[in-house]
Amino acid sequence: MPTHQEPALRTIGLRKAFGDHVAVDDIDLTVPAGSFYGLVGPNGAGKTTTLAMAVGLLRPDAGSAEIFGVDVWRDTVRAKGLIGVLPDGNAMPERLTGREVLTYLGLLRGLPPAVVAERTEELLQILELDAAERTLVIEYSTGMRKKIGLAVALLHAPRLLVLDEPFEAVDPVSAATIKTILRRFADSGGSVIISSHVMALVEQLCDHVGVISDGRVVAAGPLDDVRGAVTLEDAFVELVGARTGGTEGLAWLTA
Amino acid sequence: MAHGLTLGPAALAQHMIRMRLALMRNSLRGDSATNLYTGVSAGLILAFATIAVAVLWPAYLPLTLAVWLCGWIFGPIFIGGGNEALRPEYFSMLPATPGRIAAALLAGAFAGPAPAVNLIALMSLPVYGWRFGPAGVLIGLAAAVTTLITMVMISRVIVALIGLFVRSRATAAAVGIVTGTAIALCSNGWAPAVALGGADTAAWSQILVRVLPSGWGVAAIEAPWPLALAILVAGVGVIALLLAAWAALLSRRVVSAARGGVPPRRGTPRPFPSTGGARIAAAKELRAWWRDLVRIQLLATAFSYAVVTPLLLLALDVWVMVPFAGLIATVMAAASSANLYGADGTALWLTLMTPGAERADVRGRQRAWLLIVGPAAVILSLAGTLISGLTWAWPWVLGLLPALLGGGAGVIVLLAVTSLVPGTDPHKRGGNPLSTGADETAETSLAWLVLIAVPATALPAAGAILLHPWAGIATGVLTGALCAWGLGRIAYRRLENHGIDLLNLMKHGPSPQADKPTTADLPIQHRIGVTISYVIAWLPLFPQGLVPLVMKTFGIGDRSWFLALHLPPIWQWPTIIFMIALGLLMYGYAILIPMRLNSPSPTTTR
Numbered sequence: 001m002p003t004h005q006e007p008a009l010r011t012i013g014l015r016k017a018f019g020d021h022v023a024v025d026d027i028d029l030t031v032p033a034g035s036f037y038g039l040v041g042p043n044g045a046g047k048t049t050t051l052a053m054a055v056g057l058l059r060p061d062a063g064s065a066e067i068f069g070v071d072v073w074r075d076t077v078r079a080k081g082l083i084g085v086l087p088d089g090n091a092m093p094e095r096l097t098g099r100e101v102l103t104y105l106g107l108l109r110g111l112p113p114a115v116v117a118e119r120t121e122e123l124l125q126i127l128e129l130d131a132a133e134r135t136l137v138i139e140y141s142t143g144m145r146k147k148i149g150l151a152v153a154l155l156h157a158p159r160l161l162v163l164d165e166p167f168e169a170v171d172p173v174s175a176a177t178i179k180t181i182l183r184r185f186a187d188s189g190g191s192v193i194i195s196s197h198v199m200a201l202v203e204q205l206c207d208h209v210g211v212i213s214d215g216r217v218v219a220a221g222p223l224d225d226v227r228g229a230v231t232l233e234d235a236f237v238e239l240v241g242a243r244t245g246g247t248e249g250l251a252w253l254t255a
Numbered sequence: 256m257a258h259g260l261t262l263g264p265a266a267l268a269q270h271m272i273r274m275r276l277a278l279m280r281n282s283l284r285g286d287s288a289t290n291l292y293t294g295v296s297a298g299l300i301l302a303f304a305t306i307a308v309a310v311l312w313p314a315y316l317p318l319t320l321a322v323w324l325c326g327w328i329f330g331p332i333f334i335g336g337g338n339e340a341l342r343p344e345y346f347s348m349l350p351a352t353p354g355r356i357a358a359a360l361l362a363g364a365f366a367g368p369a370p371a372v373n374l375i376a377l378m379s380l381p382v383y384g385w386r387f388g389p390a391g392v393l394i395g396l397a398a399a400v401t402t403l404i405t406m407v408m409i410s411r412v413i414v415a416l417i418g419l420f421v422r423s424r425a426t427a428a429a430v431g432i433v434t435g436t437a438i439a440l441c442s443n444g445w446a447p448a449v450a451l452g453g454a455d456t457a458a459w460s461q462i463l464v465r466v467l468p469s470g471w472g473v474a475a476i477e478a479p480w481p482l483a484l485a486i487l488v489a490g491v492g493v494i495a496l497l498l499a500a501w502a503a504l505l506s507r508r509v510v511s512a513a514r515g516g517v518p519p520r521r522g523t524p525r526p527f528p529s530t531g532g533a534r535i536a537a538a539k540e541l542r543a544w545w546r547d548l549v550r551i552q553l554l555a556t557a558f559s560y561a562v563v564t565p566l567l568l569l570a571l572d573v574w575v576m577v578p579f580a581g582l583i584a585t586v587m588a589a590a591s592s593a594n595l596y597g598a599d600g601t602a603l604w605l606t607l608m609t610p611g612a613e614r615a616d617v618r619g620r621q622r623a624w625l626l627i628v629g630p631a632a633v634i635l636s637l638a639g640t641l642i643s644g645l646t647w648a649w650p651w652v653l654g655l656l657p658a659l660l661g662g663g664a665g666v667i668v669l670l671a672v673t674s675l676v677p678g679t680d681p682h683k684r685g686g687n688p689l690s691t692g693a694d695e696t697a698e699t700s701l702a703w704l705v706l707i708a709v710p711a712t713a714l715p716a717a718g719a720i721l722l723h724p725w726a727g728i729a730t731g732v733l734t735g736a737l738c739a740w741g742l743g744r745i746a747y748r749r750l751e752n753h754g755i756d757l758l759n760l761m762k763h764g765p766s767p768q769a770d771k772p773t774t775a776d777l778p779i780q781h782r783i784g785v786t787i788s789y790v791i792a793w794l795p796l797f798p799q800g801l802v803p804l805v806m807k808t809f810g811i812g813d814r815s816w817f818l819a820l821h822l823p824p825i826w827q828w829p830t831i832i833f834m835i836a837l838g839l840l841m842y843g844y845a846i847l848i849p850m851r852l853n854s855p856s857p858t859t860t861r
């Protein structure tokens with residue numbers, strides 16, 4: 001029986017290769033229940049692939065994932081009931097309006113119609129999508145797509161939110177709203193995982209971080225342990241062994 | 256400082272050609288290479304056949320060239336707006352006038368196999384000109400060049416027009432009706448031609464094929480030289496006009512944001528019904544049918560083909576097809592709905608993440624398809640049978656219609672999850688509202704598969720009708736219901752177990768360790784053979800084999816275009832058997848060769 005003592009998410013030895021390229025190489029992550037977890041890493045580090053395998057949207061070559069102790073690949077239906085997911089770059093039912101998407105998915109999940117209507121109204125209002133009542137999702141801007149995706153993830157009041165780059169392309173006002181919603185969710189006992197490469201944001205929101213580079217976990221744990229005495233950004237650059245460029249060349253641009 | 260603002264038109268065109276060739280080189284992998292080789296081989300055969308026409312049957316040359324023109328006009332419509340390797344959007348920020356960019360894009364458009372193949376076909380003009388002496392050859396050569404440019408330009412202008420003006424249901428349906436009519440004309444256009452007295456005797460048709468831009472070359476060769484010169488100059492003028500029109504259309508296209516073909520709407524949408532499961536999925540799907548211009552166009556194509564085909568045969572006073580318009584519409588509508596999941600793209604993730612939604616989604620899609628196609632097919636069938644007055648057709652129509660509707664509803668969802676063709680996600684599609692970005696050849700072969708599979712589901716009903724008309728109707732209803740239920744059940748089971756693989760097929764392309772046979776791994780001669788077999792094997796098997804078999808069995812006297820029935824009686828059965836055997840052999844070859852050659856799974860790379 002899953003309990004709050006079980007970690008919200010645990011991955012053991014997750015691995016995925018695309019052809020010759022190993023995108024995710026033996027990843028072990030533990031996200032404690034009730035934590036606000038930030039998954040950070042450079043572009044192409046394997047964050048999206050890891051999260052997709054953790055929630056059951058991508059079949060791993062090896063390893064397993066558990067959500068509150070429920071195996072994602074063996075007990076798929078139960079695991080799916082526990083999580084709300086915002087994947088990066090996936091399509092939606094594009095020919096529906098925002099309200100229709102939420103209504104449709106709520107009813108499809110078997111929520112009572114009155115509950116669906118109430119939650120849809122609230123989510124659209126808070127995420128400021130209610131003005132675009134006649135706009136189909138296919139016509140949404142990138143930021144609006146993120147917001148409707150987040151609304152879909154929240155709709156069934158899951159225990160764990162897995163959000164891939166939730167703040168990308170979102171305007172500052174909406175970002176502040178989303179942060180507040182996520183903090184309230186975490187404060188009330190919910191668990192959140194976000195991936196991002198904006199260190200300041202992760203530092204501001206998260207209490208735990210995992211740093212992925214080249215498909216491997218290079219550091220993980222409570223925020224203060226990972227960053228030590230410096231900022232997360234400095235610690236990150238140190239951890240992934242990157243060198244910040246931009247000082248050489250381009251003479252023609254600065255002449 | 257900024258450089259490169261003074262790039263001349265020649266240099267710009269040269270860069271365009273290089274870029275186009277680089278794009279083609281990079282895309283020449285796997286299936287697209289096969290498609291290209293097959294297309295070029297088929298094109299070359301047709302091109303040399305055109306030259307043969309110029310030598311052997313010169314009277315038919317203008318008509319043959321008109322067919323090439325039709326290819327340039329309808330090709331891009333069939334394959335969803337044409338394969339635009341160089342999209343005008345790429346160059347919208349270049350500091351150059353639209354006219355100059357259009358001219359350069361045109362140069363890029365010639366750097367491909369199709370114009371080269373067409374130029375070979377147009378070499379039939381100087382060959383024809385040889386009959387008129389050296390001047391005829393010269394005029395023929397000049398006309399070949401202007402005709403080629405004109406054909407390519409017409410094609411581009413039509414693509415640009417579709418991209419700009421297909422913004423509403425009415426225009427999408429109009430494109431669909433034109434397409435359906437064109438397919439019907441291709442398959443049965445001979446009927447009115449025969450009725451009007453044949454292409455070689457009717458003077459008006461000779462004039463018509465010369466008035467078309469494709470026929471100007473022939474007209475110029477045949478004309479006295481001042482008139483010939485005037486025709487050539489007029490050809491150049493038309494090219495200039497088309498280029499100007501294309502430039503204007505392109506500059507409008509890049510500044511108008513088209514998003515995946517969304518028709519305009521008025522008012523707040525009707526609220527969803529307060530229900531769940533398959534009914535809510537059907538409600539979602541019905542909205543998609545009504546709000547997606549691609550689907551509207553495909554449906555219009557299916558129904559216009561079904562209506563126009565019997566009408567064409569009426570020119571010969573042949574009424575036998577009229578009662579079956581609804582059946583044809585059902586099969587065609589199934590063929591154009593075969594890639595349901597591929598068309599929605601990665602939106603599948605939501606179905607997969609909602610516990611138990613796979614079944615609801617499959618059943619919902621089936622219901623929506625039946626609601627969209629069913630009523631229209633029933634009305635067409637009843638009206639057609641009544642109007643034709645062919646009472647013997649009633650058991651066939653009443654028995655086959657439920658069988659085909661149920662078969663269609665089952666086959667489309669089954670193929671949608673077993674043979675998905677990945678496309679571009681709807682929100683990422685480009686300036687062409689009628690293109691799904693999927694591999695057109697793969698989508699077309701999926702449609703062919705439906706055209707074979709759906710009628711096959713009605714075979715039991717057909718057999719029963721032969722035994723007893725009313726038994727046929729009961730069998731039709733029964734097999735229809737069984738197909739819709741059973742194939743749908745297999746489909747949602749498969750979606751439950753393999754949905755993630757489908758999602759990742761759409762996200763990341765085919766899995767590299769897949770060991771299923773693909774034509775891409777075959778030696779080139781087999782690739783070409785397999786593709787050609789898939790494309791034409793239906794011809795001997797169905798219209799030239801099984802259909803005359805049925806007609807001969809029942810003593811239906813109408814010989815139509817069935818080769819066997821035109822032969823002396825002693826040769827009729829051997830011909831029918833030969834045709835069926837040939838068709839089966841071609842299908843067998845196309846299916847078995849890839850399996851055999853791929854059986855030790857080859858090491859494939861991404």
